[in-house]
Amino acid sequence: xxxxxxxxxxxxxxxxxxxxxxxxxxxxxxxxxxxxxxxxxxxxxxxxxxxxxxxxxxxxxxxxxxxxxxxxxxxxxxxxxxxxxxxxxxxxxxxxxxxxxxxxxxxxxxxxxxxxxxxxxxxxxxxxxxxxxxxxxxxxxxxxxxxxxxxxxxxxxxxxxxxxxxxxxxxxxxxxxxxxxxxxxxxxxxxxxxxxxxxxxx
Amino acid sequence: xxxxxxxxxxxxxxxxxxxxxxxxxxxxxxxxxxxxxxxxxxxxxxxxxxxxxxxxxxxxxxxxxxxxxxxxxxxxxxxxxxxxxxxxxxxxxxxxxxxxxxxxxxxxxxxxxxxxxxxxxxxxxxxxxxxxxxxxxxxxxxxxxxxxxxxxxxxxxxxxxxxxxxxxxxxxxxxxxxxxxxxxxxxxxxxxxxxxxxxxxxxxxxxxxxxxxxxxxxxxxxxxxxxxxxxxxxxxxxxxxxxxxxxxxxxxxxxxxxxxxxxxxxxxxxxxxxxxxxxxxxxxxxxxxxxxxxxxxxxxxxxxxxxxxxxxxxxxxxxxxxxxxxxxxxxxxxxxxxxxxxxxxxxxxxxxxxxxxxxxxxxxxxxxxxxxxxxxxxxxxxxxxxxxxxxxxxxxxxxxxxxxxxxxxxxxxxxxxxxxxxxxxxxxxxxxxxxxxxxxxxxxxxxxxxxxxxxxxxxxxxxxxxxxxxxxxxxxxxxxxxxxxxxxxxxxxxxxxxxxxxxxxxxxxxxxxxxxxxxxxxxxxxxxxxxxxxxxxxxxxxxxxxxxxxxxxxxxxxxxxxxxxxxxxxxxxxxxxxxxxxxxxxxxxxxxxxxxxxxxxxxxxxxxxxxxxxxxxxxxxxxxxxxxxxxxxxxxxxxxxxxxxxxxxxxxxxxxxxxxxxxxxxxxxxxxxxxxxxxxxxxxxxxxxxxxxxxxxxxxxxxxx
Numbered sequence: 001x002x003x004x005x006x007x008x009x010x011x012x013x014x015x016x017x018x019x020x021x022x023x024x025x026x027x028x029x030x031x032x033x034x035x036x037x038x039x040x041x042x043x044x045x046x047x048x049x050x051x052x053x054x055x056x057x058x059x060x061x062x063x064x065x066x067x068x069x070x071x072x073x074x075x076x077x078x079x080x081x082x083x084x085x086x087x088x089x090x091x092x093x094x095x096x097x098x099x100x101x102x103x104x105x106x107x108x109x110x111x112x113x114x115x116x117x118x119x120x121x122x123x124x125x126x127x128x129x130x131x132x133x134x135x136x137x138x139x140x141x142x143x144x145x146x147x148x149x150x151x152x153x154x155x156x157x158x159x160x161x162x163x164x165x166x167x168x169x170x171x172x173x174x175x176x177x178x179x180x181x182x183x184x185x186x187x188x189x190x191x192x193x194x195x196x197x198x199x200x201x202x
Numbered sequence: 203x204x205x206x207x208x209x210x211x212x213x214x215x216x217x218x219x220x221x222x223x224x225x226x227x228x229x230x231x232x233x234x235x236x237x238x239x240x241x242x243x244x245x246x247x248x249x250x251x252x253x254x255x256x257x258x259x260x261x262x263x264x265x266x267x268x269x270x271x272x273x274x275x276x277x278x279x280x281x282x283x284x285x286x287x288x289x290x291x292x293x294x295x296x297x298x299x300x301x302x303x304x305x306x307x308x309x310x311x312x313x314x315x316x317x318x319x320x321x322x323x324x325x326x327x328x329x330x331x332x333x334x335x336x337x338x339x340x341x342x343x344x345x346x347x348x349x350x351x352x353x354x355x356x357x358x359x360x361x362x363x364x365x366x367x368x369x370x371x372x373x374x375x376x377x378x379x380x381x382x383x384x385x386x387x388x389x390x391x392x393x394x395x396x397x398x399x400x401x402x403x404x405x406x407x408x409x410x411x412x413x414x415x416x417x418x419x420x421x422x423x424x425x426x427x428x429x430x431x432x433x434x435x436x437x438x439x440x441x442x443x444x445x446x447x448x449x450x451x452x453x454x455x456x457x458x459x460x461x462x463x464x465x466x467x468x469x470x471x472x473x474x475x476x477x478x479x480x481x482x483x484x485x486x487x488x489x490x491x492x493x494x495x496x497x498x499x500x501x502x503x504x505x506x507x508x509x510x511x512x513x514x515x516x517x518x519x520x521x522x523x524x525x526x527x528x529x530x531x532x533x534x535x536x537x538x539x540x541x542x543x544x545x546x547x548x549x550x551x552x553x554x555x556x557x558x559x560x561x562x563x564x565x566x567x568x569x570x571x572x573x574x575x576x577x578x579x580x581x582x583x584x585x586x587x588x589x590x591x592x593x594x595x596x597x598x599x600x601x602x603x604x605x606x607x608x609x610x611x612x613x614x615x616x617x618x619x620x621x622x623x624x625x626x627x628x629x630x631x632x633x634x635x636x637x638x639x640x641x642x643x644x645x646x647x648x649x650x651x652x653x654x655x656x657x658x659x660x661x662x663x664x665x666x667x668x669x670x671x672x673x674x675x676x677x678x679x680x681x682x683x684x685x686x687x688x689x690x691x692x693x694x695x696x697x698x699x700x701x702x703x704x705x706x707x708x709x710x711x712x713x714x715x716x717x718x719x720x721x722x723x724x725x726x727x728x729x730x731x732x733x734x735x736x737x738x739x740x741x742x743x744x745x746x747x748x749x750x751x752x753x754x755x756x757x758x759x760x761x762x763x764x765x766x767x768x769x770x771x772x773x774x775x776x777x778x779x780x781x782x783x784x785x786x787x788x789x790x791x792x793x794x795x796x797x798x799x800x801x802x803x804x805x806x807x808x809x810x811x812x813x814x815x816x817x818x819x820x821x822x823x824x825x826x827x828x829x830x831x832x833x834x835x836x837x838x839x840x841x842x843x844x845x846x847x848x849x850x851x852x853x854x855x856x857x858x859x860x861x862x863x864x865x866x867x868x869x870x871x872x873x874x875x876x877x878x879x880x881x882x883x884x885x886x887x888x889x890x891x892x893x894x895x896x897x898x899x900x901x902x903x904x905x906x907x
Contacts, residue, residue: 025447064340064348065275100345128304135447137305138273154447161275163340163348192448194421198346199273202303 025134025154027191031145032133034090038121039105039112044090050149053087053182054120055175058094058131058200060101060139061111064163065197069140070115072165078157078176079118085183088120094131099201101139102126128202138197144178144188153178155193233260233341238353240320243365245331245357249322252371253289253355255279255337256315263343264309267297269419271307271426274346277339279316284331286323293317296379296461296471297417302344306427308417315374322357330359379459379473386476389567390450395424397441397476399460406434413463416441420456422448436862454478480567480655498657502664509668517591517634517707518669520598520700525627526676526686527693537680543624544677548670550628555666556659558636563655578816579852581718585727585769588711591634592731593738595704598697602738628670634707635669717815717850723771730765737761793847795855801843802884805877807907808843812860812870815850819892820869827894836903840876863889875906 025032031054034046046054057075059066069075079089093108095101103111108122125131134143144153153174160171174190181188235258241251257265257277266274281289295315297308320333338350356362385400397416414432418424423446430443441460457475464470512518525547532540578584596602676682708731716724737758745751791797793810801808811828813820827833837844847856849868860870871890877883890902 062345064346132304162278162338163275163346164338164350192422192452195273196270196275197273198342199302199305199307201344202305 025143025151027151027154029151030149031143031151032130034123034130034133036123036125036130038123039108040121041105042121044121044123046145047149049088051147053082053085053147053152053179054145055082055087055089055179056134056143056145057089057091057119058136058139058141059091060093060095060198060201061103062100063139063198066139068163068165069157069168070117072168074165074168074173075140075157076116076118078173081176082179083118085179087179089118091117091119091122092125092130092136093123094125094128094136095201096128097126100198101201128200131200131202136195136200138195139200140197141195141200142175144175144182146182152182152188153191154195155190156195156197159193161194161196232349232351233263233347234258234265234339234349236337236351236353238335238355239367239370240355240357240365241368241371243355243357243359243362245322245326245362247322247324247326251320251322252317252375253320254315254317254367254371254374255335255353256313257310257339258313259311259341261312263341264300264307264311265314265339265341267308267310267417268292268294269308269417269421271300271309272305273302274307274309274342275340277316277337279318280336280338282334282336284333286325287333288321288323290319290321293375293378295374295377296459299415299417301427304427307342308426317371317374317378326358328358330362331357333357377471379461379471382460382472382474384472384474386474387479388456388476389478389480390445393445394442395445397443397458399439399441399474399476400437401439401472403437406437406439408464409434409439410463410465410467413461414439414441415461416443417459417461418456419458420448420453422446423453423456450478480563498661501661505661505664506668506671509665510671512635512665512669513672515635515707516703518631520697520704521594521627521631521634522673523700524598524693524697525624526673527696529673529677529683540677540683542621544674546621546624547628547631547677548667548674550625550630551632551670552628552663552666554629554632555662555669558632559659559662563658578714578814579718579850581715581723582769584711584715584718585730587633587636588708588715588727589730589734589765591704591708591711593734594630594634595701595708596735596738598704599701600694600698601735602742631669632666714816714850719771726768726771730768733761733765733768737765790844790846793845793856793859795859798845798859801845802874804843805879806841806843807876807903808845808874809837809903810845810847810859810870810872810874812847812849812856812865812868814848814868817849817868823869823871823892823894827896827899830896832896833899836900840903840907842903873902873906 031046034044034056036044038044061067061070066075069078082089091112093101093103095103103124105124108124111117112119112122123130130136134141138156140157142153142155142157143151146152155174157175158168158171158173160167172190174193177190178188180186237254237256237258239254239256241253245251259265266276268276270276279292281287283289293316295310297310300307300309300311332354333356334352334354336350336352338348340346340348382399382401384402386398388395388397390396411432411434414430416424416430424430425444425446428444430441432439432441434440455475455477457473459471459473461469461471513522529540529543532543676686712724712727715727737760740754740758740761743754745754790811791801793812798808798810811820811824813824815821836842847853847859849856849860860866860868863870863872869892871894873888873890875885875888878885885906888902888906891898
């Protein structure tokens with residue numbers, strides 16, 4: 001205890017910033033490692049992708065909010081624009097067996113190709129390990145990880161939490177905005193928002 | 203095929219207006235049935251009336267509150283109204299917690315009614331007026347389904363005078379959370395949100411603590427699924443819940459709903475707005491400072507007097523008396539310059555006191571459980587102060603002279619008329635005074651830290667002014683200088699004599715250090731002192747040869763560094779806590795919250811003593827009033843459970859206990875009378891004075907037993 005005091009005094013410079021936060025993902029901090037096998041049986045390790053911006057997207061194909069963004073083509077457009085900027089895109093399904101959105105690898109790949117999605121990898125996270133490491137709460141819940149492997153954005157895909165696809169127009173797409181900022185070396189203006197959507201079916 | 207599908211959905215999405223049509227067929231079996239009910243249907247210009255949107259939700263499904271929690275989304279109601287009509291915010295009824303796996307949502311099951319107030323413009327056309335609401339909501343069980351619909355109400359229709367829902371709406375309003383205008387502040391500590399509400403006593407007394415639930419309106423404020431911990435402390439309700447993912451810097455005000463059951467089972471719900479503020483988690487006395495026992499004015503006077511008394515402390519007195527004597531020398535020729543010196547000295551004292559106070563306030567705001575005297579709980583600081591006193595002692599005795607301007611304690615001032623010398627003496631006086639303030643200034647400083655920062659700082663300023671006052675007065679009133687003895691050769695002797703109280707003060711710090719560390723630590727500190735003396739001795743020699751001189755300087759520097767490097771050895775944690783030897787002749791229990799709690803649950807009286815090795819008042823009290831036969835007999839006779847808290851080293855539990863009695867330092871003695879054999883009630887705790895005699899202890903025990 002005295003030691004803690006000694007340190008805080010030694011750094012007499014104002015102490016009040018660094019407060020512990022409950023969630024395991026913190027903006028500006030290293031993203032938790034992901035080691036998994038994707039739906040095409042390839043090994044995926046997040047830290048191998050350092051040097052590139054990586055987007056993590058929690059998804060559940062039966063969730064109306066996921067449908068909002070896929071059926072409208074908004075998610076595909078966001079993915080395509082991201083891919084053109086050299087961004088890697090990882091879709092993660094954390095639905096437990098028997099729960100909504102739980103799929104096997106074959107179904108998962110079919111969902112990707114049917115939707116015309118552009119993803120680097122799709123990962124099935126049946127036991128929710130990855131989801132809980134990121135404290136993923138909703139589908140969609142989006143994370144943007146910068147080239148250094150730090151979390152640059154966490155939260156909703158856009159600024160309108162309505163399930164109504166008509167609200168996509170006029171909403172701010174936070175993921176695209178974060179990618180654009182990172183690519184041009186600007187600070188990410190909105191780095192954390194409240195995710196909206198269906199609860200992840202752990 | 204896919205393209206066709208996409209095109210179709212896009213088309214659908216584009217046609218916002220058509221969504222109600224889509225809702226129409228969904229409504230064949232909607233999970234949420236919605237009715238819109240105006241308070242009354244017959245209105246005239248300028249009326250204000252409530253509109254209810256009633257959701258009847260299918261069994262096991264739920265809709266959401268304004269903060270949906272971990273997932274989901276809150277409903278939206280968009281009104282389409284003729285010009286001039288205005289609709290107010292939604293009044294949200296008390297939500298429920300809806301757990302799902304590791305997630306938790308805030309929402310409603312079965313039925314919920316959202317109220318909004320409609321303002322009718324002053325002029326309205328004759329005849330029926332139709333208002334429409336596009337309602338969009340998400341209803342979830344495990345899976346979620348969005349539902350959309352457009353609903354109409356007609357005002358001033360043919361049967362308008364018959365439609366009156368005011369009783370229904372009144373009943374809904376009665377169940378809304380009541381607005382609580384209680385003082386409410388929040389902050390975080392140790393990864394937890396701390397919310398402090400101060401409701402009126404009668405409400406506080408009625409709360410069944412186990413039933414408390416907290417619903418934040420802001421997202422990311424708390425970790426939603428975590429259980430809140432609630433307790434009452436000194437007239438305030440404290441709620442702690444692990445923090446959410448959003449930094450508190452982004453949330454500078456929060457609203458929320460508090461629900462609980464009263465002790466007789468009535469559900470209650472209050473909405474409140476809390477502001478972020480400095481909050482010592484365990485000192486809910488901030489709001490009710492009367493319990494601290496001192497008011498601002500008397501604390502100010504105490505601090506001023508305390509500051510004056512500090513001048514007599516063995517660590518401060520030598521520095522100042524030398525300073526005062528040299529002042530007399532200059533004021534004979536330059537009275538104006540003397541006044542300037544007095545002022546710069548005062549500035550040095552005040553500024554350094556404020557710097558210390560601000561540091562402490564910031565540390566406390568940052569959640570550190572520390573109080574005044576913290577400077578002596580840290581072996582590093584104790585070590586450095588010890589060295590400092592030792593160096594000053596060596597200087598006084600004439601072992602070496604300061605050649606730099608800094609801290610010209612003695613004759614330097616007359617030769618060097620630089621005012622910064624006096625300013626630095628002020629800083630030095632503050633530094634050497636800090637070890638002495640802890641034992642003697644507990645009351646005023648304790649009060650200071652329970653106050654808002656501005657008041658704390660004012661009290662510290664008073665303390666600083668007190669310390670600076672004698673010298674300041676002396677520099678301003680030449681008549682007083684006449685009383686001072688004439689400067690002369692005796693001054694050198696006097697100065698040397700003053701070295702001994704200084705060494706005494708250094709010894710005292712060494713003793714404090716001995717309580718915090720072990721024999722190695724003390725040896726390391728003594729070795730450091732030898733190195734310092736050696737280094738200073740090297741510096742006394744100034745050979746002509748430049749090379750030799752530089753070598754000597756480097757060697758001296760190394761010796762000083764060595765002394766500093768030894769401090770970590772002093773600072774290692776003590777292998778065995780003190781406490782036992784403080785009280786070896788009495789059967790005492792070491793303080794912990796649990797020990798005290800279990801003692802208080804018994805029927806026996808309880809006496810607590812909060813002490814520290816570096817607290818002289820504590821040691822004296824213990825020796826003369828507690829560890830004496832008369833008190834020991836009383837303790838045995840009345841079966842008193844005697845609990846001792848040792849605050850020599852930092853201990854958050856003890857800090858918390860001190861704060862719960864409005865104190866920020868030791869000593870503190872509290873006597874809890876026994877339980878009444880008939881009523882089984884314990885009399886309220888009595889705080890004993892800070893200066894004890896056996897008679898005082900006796901009267902407290904006998905009057906309350």
